Amino acid sequence: MSLKVATSGAATAAVQSHLDRLIDSKFASRLFAQDATLWGPEAEDESSKRLGWTNAAEVSQPLVADIMTLRDELQAAGIDRIVLCGMGGSSLAPEVMTRTGGVELVVLDSTNPSQVAQIVNDQIERTAVVVSSKSGSTVETDSQRRAFLAAFAEAGIDPTERLFIVTDPGSPLEQQSRADGFRVFLADPSVGGRFSALTAFGLVPAGLAGLDIQSLLNAAANVADELAADSPQNPGLVLGAAMAGAEPIKTYLGIVESGSGIVGFGDWAEQLIAESTGKHDKGLLPVVLSEDAPEIGLPIPDLTIVRLVADAAETPALGDEINVSGTLGEQLLLWEVAVAVAGEIIGINPYDQPDVESAKAAARELLDATPAPEAPAFVEGHIEVRGSESLLAGHASVAAVIDALLAAMPENGYVAIQAYANRNDLNALTQSRDIIAHRARRPVTFGWGPRFLHSTGQFHKGGPKVGVFLQITTSEPTDVTIADRPFTFGELIRAQAAGDAAVLEQHNMPVLRLNFTDPVAGTEAFLRILQEI
Numbered sequence: 164m165s166l167k168v169a170t171s172g173a174a175t176a177a178v179q180s181h182l183d184r185l186i187d188s189k190f191a192s193r194l195f196a197q198d199a200t201l202w203g204p205e206a207e208d209e210s211s212k213r214l215g216w217t218n219a220a221e222v223s224q225p226l227v228a229d230i231m232t233l234r235d236e237l238q239a240a241g242i243d244r245i246v247l248c249g250m251g252g253s254s255l256a257p258e259v260m261t262r263t264g265g266v267e268l269v270v271l272d273s274t275n276p277s278q279v280a281q282i283v284n285d286q287i288e289r290t291a292v293v294v295s296s297k298s299g300s301t302v303e304t305d306s307q308r309r310a311f312l313a314a315f316a317e318a319g320i321d322p323t324e325r326l327f328i329v330t331d332p333g334s335p336l337e338q339q340s341r342a343d344g345f346r347v348f349l350a351d352p353s354v355g356g357r358f359s360a361l362t363a364f365g366l367v368p369a370g371l372a373g374l375d376i377q378s379l380l381n382a383a384a385n386v387a388d389e390l391a392a393d394s395p396q397n398p399g400l401v402l403g404a405a406m407a408g409a410e411p412i413k414t415y416l417g418i419v420e421s422g423s424g425i426v427g428f429g430d431w432a433e434q435l436i437a438e439s440t441g442k443h444d445k446g447l448l449p450v451v452l453s454e455d456a457p458e459i460g461l462p463i464p465d466l467t468i469v470r471l472v473a474d475a476a477e478t479p480a481l482g483d484e485i486n487v488s489g490t491l492g493e494q495l496l497l498w499e500v501a502v503a504v505a506g507e508i509i510g511i512n513p514y515d516q517p518d519v520e521s522a523k524a525a526a527r528e529l530l531d532a533t534p535a536p537e538a539p540a541f542v543e544g545h546i547e548v549r550g551s552e553s554l555l556a557g558h559a560s561v562a563a564v565i566d567a568l569l570a571a572m573p574e575n576g577y578v579a580i581q582a583y584a585n586r587n588d589l590n591a592l593t594q595s596r597d598i599i600a601h602r603a604r605r606p607v608t609f610g611w612g613p614r615f616l617h618s619t620g621q622f623h624k625g626g627p628k629v630g631v632f633l634q635i636t637t638s639e640p641t642d643v644t645i646a647d648r649p650f651t652f653g654e655l656i657r658a659q660a661a662g663d664a665a666v667l668e669q670h671n672m673p674v675l676r677l678n679f680t681d682p683v684a685g686t687e688a689f690l691r692i693l694q695e696i
């Protein structure tokens with residue numbers, strides 16, 4: 164299989180309207196020469212610190228031996244369960260790598276107390292933990308680290324032999340961890356979080372879990388020249404122009420797995436694309452779709468479908484679609500290039516995330532202020548209903564407020580389902596996506612909270628303000644404390660959900676908040692109601 168992008172119809176027209184200009188301006192070769200001027204003067208400062216990803220596949224080579232040595236040591240000691248604590252760019256790449264490679268990596272990127280407890284309390288004697296945070300200050304990751312330190316202490320295990328840190332040089336996490344005797348893998352500070360797949364952030368957890376990271380790096384390194392070429396065949400230029408180059412822009416990018424064998428690619432691409440482009444009221448919103456998702460058959464003029472296929476040379480794109488093929492290592496670099504191209508076309512800086520901080524700040528305020536819980540507007544069985552006044556006024560059933568939410572969506576809008584819940588136990592919630600898409604006849608995203616805050620969360624607040632938001636929370640029967648912190652996991656996740664809802668409402672976008680007082684019974688009731696509306 165080789166790296167290939169095929170386009171058809173409107174996607175081909177989008178490519179044609181940008182390709183000559185991209186080639187004339189030598190965009191690709193300048194990108195790989197790490198030219199920070201490509202996105203305009205305002206982006207130059209940030210870009211000058213963030214282009215290390217273009218040669219990460221080469222620069223990261225020396226890490227492989229270190230990681231393999233540690234893996235052998237752990238294996239010899241009978242430690243074969245690897246857990247990764249991290250958010251967004253620090254967890255999504257190793258997740259897709261290990262799922263695709265068929266090796267087991269347990270990813271903890273949640274603050275849901277029951278999910279944390281399940282992962283932390285499982286087989287601690289066989290467990291090693293990678294704590295990954297570029298900044299070293301992400302509250303979820305810090306809390307997860309503290310939970311594992313407590314679990315190792317309780318089991319009488321020396322945590323310095325089991326817990327490994329991936330962070331940037333000089334971060335508070337590096338300093339503290341070294342002082343406490345932990346082993347630290349330093350990442351490349353010239354690579355931003357969501358572009359860090361081929362750095363220590365992707366490689367350490369995936370390699371410890373048993374993935375062949377050498378082959379992955381080689382695959383990416385082998386396509387670097389092709390992606391750096393100022394040529395009409397450059398698949399990175401073609402994909403970037405196809406996804407962002409329509410006039411007017413097609414905001415929604417439906418990502419469909421159609422035989423590539425890559426598992427969960429959309430979850431990684433979602434963060435790369437939404438967080439890089441969704442700002443200043445512009446951007447692209449990735450929508451992860453199955454092959455039979457309702458959106459594919461609906462006339463949605465601002466949706467581009469991109470399919471990950473086994474071989475795009477053999478499978479021509481149809482309609483207005485894009486087909487992409489390549490191994491995972493090849494595609495990681497391909498999509499990073501495509502997003503750099505898309506950023507230039509859209510006219511934004513792909514390397515900042517100006518709206519991620521607002522939800523974090525709102526959650527911090529709520530944790531500090533500890534306000535009394537807001538009473539629900541009404542309760543239906545196991546579902547408490549809260550939300551924007553404009554949605555709730557005059558309604559007294561869950562079905563009616565969901566209808567009101569969909570009715571509030573602008574013509575060019577989308578629905579975002581945000582489930583702050585245990586994704587292992589309540590996976591059935593994902594069924595709501597197709598049902599709501601069928602009803603809304605518009606793109607619908609599904610994200611687990613707080614994980615999506617580090618991904619599509621930037622687009623929700625920074626992109627076009629056309630979203631309507633269905634937030635789901637659960638009352639958990641148990642909570643988990645966080646050592647030396649004035650809040651529990653339960654309080655943290657509640658503050659994160661409430662904080663993000665408040666910020667969305669400040670942007671005048673409607674938010675419907677459903678809390679399931681019994682997580683399982685609430686989920687069943689919710690799905691039943693959706694089937695009936």
Ligand SMILES: O=P(O)(O)OC[C@H]1O[C@H](O)[C@H](O)[C@@H](O)[C@@H]1O
Pocket residue numbers: 250251252253295296297298299300301304356357438516519616617618
């Ligand atoms: O790796 P960390 O510093 O912990 O950051 C984790 C994530 O945090 C924020 O949400 C950023 O917007 C993401 O790009 C980043 O990947």
